[in-house]
């Protein structure tokens with residue numbers, strides 16, 4: 001579904017920036033590899049989390065999958081097509097780290113925004129047989145518990161509610177791929193747990209392919225089928241861990257030995273990845 | 280929030296104004312006593328001047344004000360169009376922006392005599408001077424505003440492959456509204472300066488507060504000069520007041536929580 005092969009993405013960087021922590025970057029042209037030689041496969045309809053130390057290239061990878069960054073090397077395929085083509089068909093939903101709602105639009109209008117831009121994508125979809133219907137905005141907002149907030153403005157909402165609007169905005173157009181970049185990092189722990197449950201509930205009936213970036217091992221394990229551990233820069237995959245916990249998990253009380261075993265393994269690997277960069 | 284009609288808001292300014300008037304009266308009276316009548320008119324004479332022929336002052340004020348506003352319209356619209364163009368074409372911005380920044384710090388009213396020479400003594404050169412004065416602050420401020428669109432929102436629109444026009448209309452322009460008002464707050468009082476300077480330069484024009492000031496001063500009549508200055512001050516304050524009032528309304532919707 002999402003395939004990344006030998007991806008490299010470099011930025012014009014200050015000379016010697018790659019040598020932070022004593023590790024010498026082999027490049028001579030003054031560019032800085034945020035990602036190099038990265039391979040990844042995300043199966044259709046699966047929930048995959050990306051976890052790794054700060055600066056290891058998770059956001060860069062996500063942007064590359066969204067077609068917002070062109071690879072310097074290697075390729076990215078979304079549904080067998082270049083990400084730019086998938087994006088042109090509005091098949092990629094993005095939830096950035098901040099809610100990024102437009103303050104002058106109501107909750108409902110914010111969620112309708114994707115439907116209002118790039119309309120030729122919708123016409124193409126219709127002509128192709130109108131298969132996957134775009135979701136209903138009000139219904140999606142109800143599902144994330146915002147049925148009463150349709151006509152409110154973003155600044156009247158709590159941070160958690162704003163993030164749910166951002167989630168609804170990405171999901172409402174039924175993208176085939178949903179990309180989330182640390183969407184819950186700015187809210188408190190209790191709200192965060194509620195948001196996870198809502199995301200799971202939503203996903204369990206929308207069933208798009210999800211890549212979810214997080215810094216929380218617990219969050220990665222609770223949500224995902226697969227957790228991808230990254231290290232870097234230059235960003236690369238160091239391990240792919242199958243969580244193997246039963247679903248549905250939205251209502252379930254998670255915990256127990258199986259989950260802790262996976263969490264422990266991930267924590268060790270993260271520590272190793274972190275030490276690799278800083279030790 | 281404390282309202283303007285609350286004494287705590289307006290009382291200090293009124294007291295300061297009264298003190299100023301008293302000081303003015305004392306100094307002017309002293310000067311007149313010593314026979315130095317060409318330094319400062321008595322406040323009473325200035326008030327009498329204003330009350331004596333309000334029609335003249337109103338019509339002169341309107342001449343100057345309409346010149347200023349036409350200049351704001353012309354310069355502002357051209358600057359806004361160029362700002363949009365520059366924000367969309369980075370290469371063009373790199374070419375033109377350094378020049379604009381230099382000109383923004385140049386006292387462009389210095390163009391006034393040249394524009395009068397080129398366009399004569401009618402209204403055209405005055406509007407043009409004002410437009411030139413207004414142009415660069417609007418360009419530079421608005422461009423900053425257009426570039427200040429929140430990056431995450433930009434990313435969301437790009438991930439949907441929204442067209443440039445869609446990004447501009449739905450995100451960049453609304454995000455630039457606070458900058459637009461910042462520009463207007465700077466530029467509207469400045470436009471009055473531009474219009475008055477243009478009237479100074481185009482001596483021999485028939486009306487306008489700037490013309491009134493130069494002709495009166497040439498005849499050693501100080502009361503009309505100061506009366507005109509007071510009218511100009513009131514005009515500037517009124518313009519600013521209008522901008523701030525509109526800004527408050529608009530930004531309550533487009534940039535809530537900013538203050």
Ligand SMILES: Nc1ncnc2c1ncn2[C@@H]1O[C@H](COP(=O)(O)OP(=O)(O)OP(=O)(O)O)[C@@H](O)[C@H]1O
Nearest residue numbers: 011012033034053054055056057058059060061233
């Ligand atoms: N536009 C850019 N220009 C230059 N360098 C960049 C750019 N974007 C990212 N980088 C660099 O690339 C590396 C990877 O950045 P990225 O944002 O992908 O990391 P991340 O894993 O998402 O980190 P975090 O967990 O802190 O969000 C970092 O070292 C960053 O400084």
Ligand SMILES: [Mg+2]
Nearest residue numbers: 058059060181
């Ligand atoms: Mg990141």
